[in-house]
Amino acid sequence: MEEVNNNDIEEKSISDSKNSTVRNDVIKIAWPVLIELLLGSLFGMIDMMMLGRIPDQSLAAASVAAVGMTNQPLFIGLSLVQALNVGGTAMIARYFGAKQNDRMETVLKHVILLSMTLLVIPLTILGIIYTDNILNLMGAEPDALEAGRYYFKIVMIGFVFQSFNMSISAALRGVGDTRTPMRVNLMCNFLNVIGNALLIYGLLGFPSLGVTGAGISTALSQVIACVLLFIYVIKGESIIKLDLRSRFTFDKNIMYNLVKIGLPASIEQMFLRVGILIFVRIVAGLGTVIYAAHQIALNILSLSFQPGQAFGIAASSLVGRSLGAKDHEKAEAYAKKTRRIGSLISTFMAVIFFFFGRQLVGLYSTDPLIIESASGALKIIAFVQPFQSSQLILAGALRGAGDTFWPLVATFVGVLIVRVVLAYIFIIIMGWGLTGAWIAVFIDQFVRWVFVYIRFRTGKWKHVKIR
Template identity: 45%
Template sequence: MDTASVIGIQSNDRKQLRKNVISIAWPAVTELILVSLVGAVDMIMVGRLGAAAITSIGLVNQPIFLIMAVFQALNIGGIAVVSRAIGSKNYEEANSATRHLIIVTAVLSVILVTPAILLAEDIYKFMGADSQVIATGLNYFRIALFGIIIQNLALSIAAILMGCGDTRTPMMINVASNIVNVIMNYLLIFGKFGLPTLGVTGAGLATFLARLLAFTILISILCKGRGEIKLYLKDWLKWDSKVLNKVIRIGIPSAMEQFVLRTGNLIFVRVVAGLGTVIYAAHQVSLSILSLSFTSGMAFGMAASTLIGQSLGAEKRNLAEEYGKEVRYLGSIVSTAIGVLFFIFSKEIVSLFSNDPEVIKNASFVLKMIAFIQPFQSSQLIYAGALRGAGDTKWPLYSTMAGIWGIRITLAFILVKVMGLGLRGAWLGICIDQIIRYFILFGRFKTGKWKYIKV
């Protein structure tokens, strides 16, 4: 999208506001839906291998997300700095932020992933996996960890493009890589066309190959140049601590937020894993479906980050606020429609992931619970994205601390361990967590103080 069209309109031009939001959001929505669908297809294929196979993937997702948390935080800082720089037409700073983000991501990825690969089996044991689950998923886990390095770099480049307002390029690249992922899943999990039958390991290898393809295309785009952003070989040794400090300063609260979120989820997963392999398989199926519902909120949140960041960079504070309101309105419409579909077709949706009657029974009930919180979930993701785009990354941290540690984990222990409500009790904690986070972030957005944050 042309930056000038984003920041050069009046805040009362509702039609143009909506057009800009949709232009930024629809590629991001499409991309995230595709990513979630591929994850769902992975789970559907792996689900045919049994509950142990589902559990072997589900248990290691949280450790992987924990490792990736620091890079997600860096990307948030990168988006904020780049979008503001683009809005103020400071293209030199935008390019410097891009270069620094990629270098730091590459170095930190290697540092953090290497020990995790060496301790893969111990991590499985810490997560409460039994010997069958470990034997099933250990190779998958190691491949997935190695793939994090490639994935982090790809996500960093995608974040930079989003900060420029270009959500279409990441979408198109993800379409290509996801098609490769699905095809390779089918070939390697089940051993088609003369290829070896690798089971869960095949799913990991297919995902790695797809991520490698996405990274290769993305880095080649930046080297050729996209708009005012281009990577020059001669500039790689140039180090600007001022720009890097901006990215890190904005990213630190987000890193803490991700740390709180992921460590909280690790504890939450251990509570649910104690309910048995079949129940945890139902939980993992529910999470896979939940990730589909996250897509609209996350995509509209990305749109809010970009549009608000560019508007504030151009000193258009009222326009930034109007964008926040418009994005939340459109996101609520989409999320409500998703909730209705989840409630009506809960059993049919869950049946796609597993043919185990106990898994279907438990997960379909959870899906009805998920349906009710869709507007709250979407809105809190959008408000969080809006605040991050303004550089106000502390309040998403506060909301996550209150929701995850104050509500989700506390209720999980009480409802699961004390009251014996099982999986339903655990998910009730998740639902209340989403609602609490919504009210905290909505309250912060209403104050308008985020419009005066200095980056």
């Protein structure tokens, strides 16, 4: 009997040790990403607050609405670049786990070249030439169009550098180096906030440029971040290296993997952004002030969005690395632990949004209608959190395994069908206004969670092969 008890104690000790190791690995990779994303969102919130506090209230509302409308098409471009980066992160994590370090640099070069030539440069040119057409398509009223025209052109130039920055950051995260992107991006976000204060309000002798000044500051911060990360990888200080002297040759296996993993992720992002564009177009019909309230609610939502994203990135890296080392059990343990920790953090933030929504919105605007509308939306957002966080993290685990098809299905059904159709019914037909829009978001997130959770439970993602 005593021998059995000793065996039980020993097995429990081994289990506790494994659990502790998994938790430590998750936190080690996730916390720098979480800090980076949370503070990045916080800086974004401060930017929006600065625009919302422009003394002329009508100009302030137009500026906030303009940033929201210009961000949507910009996010389409960023999402397509990020989809290609998903393939890069998954492959680099796999090669790192399999100790095939020589292939990681080739992956990064392929990702950068493909994203720049096929996506970034063409989209930048189109964005600059067709600025007014794009903003009109977004439903911008004359005041928002006037405020956002030059802002959009400037941030599209910054998009080139931001995309380069994202590709390098994704490669570094694939090998678990999340601290370097954190340090670089936090420093540049801090500089962006200072630049915004100087150029929006015209402090210390700088010109008062309003929302255009915010665009200039944002673009410059992206240039600085790009330069710093580029220097880091070409100096060879990281496991990820970029040797500009070595000759580049296309690798058909890497191209196959990028298409296999990245194509569904790209289509998913297209569905997501098209769905959100239609959704935004419906909400914009409620008027500039209500749309400004919606944008403020989205801006605050982005803060609670970040734990799911951070732990989803950690899950991608750790799951990919474990599958590269052919340790399926550890891959599943990492996925479950990231979901548990990330969901706890998101739920805590949801409680704050529910009870202190009015105070948070009051930091952005003094307009009573905006405060009332946006704080009501935050109460619904609080209920979105548990499903949103779990869905983001499990989808990150699937992507890390190279299983990008089911996140695509979840997004197509949830965003492009459920959210858009219900938003039209709730806003246009039933007249529920902004509340109806956010109820549609809640149902969309729940549907996506169901799809991703069921796929994860099948375990089939553990057997996805890459070349």
